[in-house]
Amino acid sequence: MLPEQSRVVDLRAAEVLRQQARGASREAALRFASAVFPESMSAAIALGEQFLETANEAATRYGDDASCPFEGLQWAAACDPSIVRDGLTFVKHIRQFHERMKLTPAPALLQVPGYFKGSPWTVIGHEAEVPWPARAEKMDYELEIGWVIGRTAHDITPETARSHLFGVTIFNDFSARDLQANEFAIGMGPTKSKDFAYGIGPWITTIDEFSRLDRIRMAVRVNGETWGEGDTSEMLWSIDELIAYVSLGDHVQPGDVIGSGTMGNGSALELGRSLNPGDVVELEVSGVGVLRNRMGQRQQGTWWPTARKPFM
Structure with a gap:
């Protein structure tokens, strides 16, 4: 590049x-x-x-x-991970997210680096349109860094985790907040609130081009207006701890992407806002570039389950 x-x-x-x-x-x-x-x-x-x-x-x-x-190029996603993993490590976002969702942060957040697994089949690249999922009304972006794995990691420690890191990309964990609120009650993690798009791109910057990983500047713009700014200094769990924890009992593969978790003020939810069809979302990460995506139109006519009668 x-x-x-x-x-x-x-x-x-x-x-x-x-x-x-x-x-x-x-x-x-x-x-x-x-x-x-x-x-x-x-x-x-x-x-x-x-x-x-x-x-x-x-x-x-x-x-x-x-x-x-660049003009005329059709961009693929910067990576084709075997599975999507997304962490939860930024203190301000954790606090503000739970306040907005009217939830109490679980004590487990202080015990292990939390993350969830998502589908690799919904990964999209720079300039791709974001599908608007069925039944969703409150759409959101999430400003994150994508830590790109360079070699297989299995049961590693934080002391060796950095040697498994290939580079840095931008990760946008698009979320349907109204669907997410309902899924929380089930207690099995996000599904349809995430199963439509993960933005990864526009490219990967190799790790040797960063002197520090704990002071990377980040920003998000919607339709040209800045909605959030910050950096990677406010992480509850370090990059090395997150990668090591993900590797425990698992086999993280080259090219896999682990989301850093959302930066504080890195989501519209924290601002009391949401996205509309046609909105252009730009995530900028210093040392990488700008990942730009346009929100698609609301999906209509899709099948949806019929609620069951109580059985208890």
């Missing part, structure tokens, strides 16, 4: 040119480039240093011949 030039480098095309210059036939060069730069970002990240080294070499030598402008 060349944000300052509003251009992208097609790494596969650049690597084909590099291999041809070294004597490979076009067919052989394409086979090699397709292996190092597959369609899946998760598969590419799983290659480890080979992916980054080849990307740097290809972009440095032939990036100018294999680049194109």
Whole structure:
């Protein structure tokens, strides 16, 4: 990515040119480039240093011949995680969220880093339209950082967690607040209040480009108006603790994304506001960029369960 030039480098095309210059036939060069730069970002990240080294070499030598402008691009999600995981780590958001939802924070929030699991099939990218789910009225964004995993993590500790971190992206945990309030009563976590869109993008900044992870500036704008600003300094649980906890008993994969949790004042709910169809939501994270999405129209005519009679 060349944000300052509003251009992208097609790494596969650049690597084909590099291999041809070294004597490979076009067919052989394409086979090699397709292996190092597959369609899946998760598969590419799983290659480890080979992916980054080849990307740097290809972009440095032939990036100018294999680049194109941002204009006209259709953006995929920055990652294709095996499963979506989203944390709850920002103190101000935890407090304000519970106040707005008229809930008392559970003592367990102070005992373990809470997170939930969502569907990877509803991940969307930069500039994608956000589907408006059935029966939802109060729609919301959530300004978060996406911690991108670089190598398999299983039963790791906070002391080693940073070595498993590949990079940083922007994560928008879109939420249907009215559906969420009803689902809370069931006590099994969010389902239809989240099962429609997770924004991930616009790209990944590798971890070596950040000197600190606890002072990253963040902001959200709706239709050009700033609705919230803050940074990553107010986290109840550290990045390393969150990643380590997620890995306990589980196998976190390369390319998986773990949401940081929503920044304080990083949701419309905390402001007593909500979104409308057609609203444009922009999340900005310093060192990454801007993830922009437009809210779609309300879904009509979708089946919905009929309430049952009490059985107790």
